[in-house]
Amino acid sequence: MDWGSLLIKYGIEIPNKNEFSLLCPFHEDRRESCSINLDKGLWICFAGCGQGSLKSFIWKYSGRPWKEIESDIESQKWDLDLAFLDDIEKELNSGSYIQDVEIVSSYEGWTSDVPSTHWIYDRDFEIATISRWDCKSNRYNDLIVPCKNRENEVLGWITRRTQAIPKYLYSKGFRKSKTLFGINSLPEKVDTLFVVEGALDCMWLDQHGYSAVAILGAMMSKAQIDLISSINPNEVVLCLDNDEAGRNGINQATIDLRNSFMLSYIELPNNVKDVQEIRQRDVLQDIMENRTLW
Secondary structure: OOHHHHHHHOOOOOOOOOEEEEOOOOOOOOOOOEEEEOOOOEEEEOOOOEEEEHHHHHHHHHOOOHHHHHHHHHHHHHHOOHHHHHHHHHHHHHOOEEOOOOEEOOOOOOOEEOOOOOHHHHHOOOHHHHHHOOOEEOOOOOEEEEEEOOOOOEEEEEEEOOOOOOOEEEOOOOOHHHOOEOHHHOOOOOOEEEEEOOHHHHHHHHHOOOOEEEOOOOOOOHHHHHHHHHHOOOEEEEOOOOOHHHHHHHHHHHHHHOOOOEEEEOOOOOOOOOHHHOOOHHHHHHHHHOOEEO
């Protein structure tokens, strides 16, 4: 279900991410107290206006009859790019999944190596970086990145789309809360571990010489905390997005991690959403070095 496109259809402005916060439309809101998760199809207002499925959010927001909204949802499902979905189905069927360890043994069919001319290079990524992370591309010019475990085995695939909402898709069966993207690229001994939200953020910090992992969201799971413990860094630096969800993620992570690690966090400029938007190496270095200890 493409919830992002449906919310846009109802006149709700959303950012290009799967999980975000916004001003709640159901009360006079000065701070972004309403949280939406497109992957799960859920919403909640922390000020008490309600919570539930995005279907109920649209019903509450639009005031339209329930049956009419259900009809719109069904129509939205059929409005998706069927050729694109067919490609995804072929991709998933081509890989065999081992249930116990959730390893994807193959990935064949519709992807190819990223060409030398691709939108990812407009974001200052180097060809060597894209090659190092085994990135692929499809006929829609999306970027497809494998997520691997510490033993370099593929657990799933992340598709960063160019012209669709949500921006990120994950391969079937991939339990992103059970892994840390980038853990396979870490050195044997990590002194300082930088924790980000997205795969591209992780790749960006890696390109600049920082040992980084991504939690693929704003909130850290118990399994991800255990994986960080297995890395056993001297310091964990939280580099989550500069929005309400990111700030909530930092607050929760400090509760979960502060008794186990030396903990710090970075502060991004007001006009910067995440670390990947910082293109100047010296500016990025200054932000990282001037992090705040918790």
